[in-house]
Amino acid sequence: MTSETNLREQICLLAKSMFDRGLTGGSTGNISARTPDGGLLVSPTGTSFGRLDPARLSRFDPAGALIDGDPPTKEMPLHSAFYDTRTTAGAVVHLHSCHSVALSMMPDANADDFLPRLTPYAIMKLGRVKLLPFFLPGDPAMGDAVRGLAGKRSAVMLANHGPVVAGKGIEAACNAIEELEDTARLAMMTRGLSPLGLSDGDVERLVTTFDVEWEA
Numbered sequence: 001m002t003s004e005t006n007l008r009e010q011i012c013l014l015a016k017s018m019f020d021r022g023l024t025g026g027s028t029g030n031i032s033a034r035t036p037d038g039g040l041l042v043s044p045t046g047t048s049f050g051r052l053d054p055a056r057l058s059r060f061d062p063a064g065a066l067i068d069g070d071p072p073t074k075e076m077p078l079h080s081a082f083y084d085t086r087t088t089a090g091a092v093v094h095l096h097s098c099h100s101v102a103l104s105m106m107p108d109a110n111a112d113d114f115l116p117r118l119t120p121y122a123i124m125k126l127g128r129v130k131l132l133p134f135f136l137p138g139d140p141a142m143g144d145a146v147r148g149l150a151g152k153r154s155a156v157m158l159a160n161h162g163p164v165v166a167g168k169g170i171e172a173a174c175n176a177i178e179e180l181e182d183t184a185r186l187a188m189m190t191r192g193l194s195p196l197g198l199s200d201g202d203v204e205r206l207v208t209t210f211d212v213e214w215e216a
């Protein structure tokens, strides 16, 4: 198998795994990954993560022209904004994962630092997560909002909608977005119970030890 064939299989396998575990339902979510030639493979619009077909993924050339496959997700401006501002981005994933959406609707949600500091892995894999306001699905202004972050965040939360995470590769992006959802779940589970989170010192040691992007 060529490496593009492998990548097609991997995108569909990881998407199905997330779908099967209830991380995004129906035809929600979208996923994209860089191909070895510098192009992109993208989930087609209106498709379910549970039933992506490797042969029908939308394929873009390195200049951003659609070459073949089904019509791409309507969130292309959002995905492109990550690739254009983060040279390290090799994949981007968006989910409609319940607990992170619930956390985004809390009146005291922290727009600059969306996830409470509860566990180390979230800090290591996501850095500081930006909460963006609500946009209509498909609104290119979401891409503009991500561009406004100048590549300093690998993960954003779209209020009342869902998380979007960029990673070095498809597996890293999926691992990171799952961590975002798990942390949001912990935050919702322990809400009002005064959980003992990580101290500022713990966060500082994590950031230094694991070379975490922790821009304000």
Ligand SMILES: O=C(O)[C@@H](O)C(=O)COP(=O)(O)O
Binding pocket: 027, 028, 029, 030, 043, 044, 045, 046, 047, 072, 073, 074, 075, 094, 096, 137, 138
């Ligand atoms: O919420 C939406 O409509 C999109 O962000 C989404 O998740 C699915 O849209 P497509 O990727 O165009 O199917």
Ligand SMILES: [Zn+2]
Binding pocket: 028, 029, 094, 095, 096, 137, 161, 162
């Ligand atoms: Zn969506």
